[in-house]
Amino acid sequence: MGLPVHHMIASGPRPVAPFSHAVEADGWVFVTGQMPTDPAAPDAPLPEGIEAQTRRVLDNLKIVLGGIGLGFEHVTMARIYLTEFERDYKTMNETYVGYFTPDKLPARTTIGVTGLAVGALVEIDLVARRP
Known part of the structure; x- marks a missing residue:
């Protein structure tokens, strides 16, 4: 087993805390939870509403x-954090599912939380496996 590889993606979102965008160990890739910030305008206001924020988070994960x-075909597990679970769960799911092949969805946990960085409504982290 080699040492973990820490990845920072030049075109990726500006970190909102001290972290690597992803850390890889023995073919497993752990992707830090992403926020709905725009990599091209990191100081811009967050998108309005759960659908727009979910799209931005998933687009950031894609980057x-x-x-x-x-x-996304390499993703084995997703964890989703929602600040307004009851209100946003259905719409988030409708948006989320469009990023994956329908019969190849990753394992997943969705958690209601009291708050997220930068006032976000949603954060998603991933575990992926390199082929």
């Missing part, structure tokens, strides 16, 4: 995965 040569 991180793509930066290390992976895609």
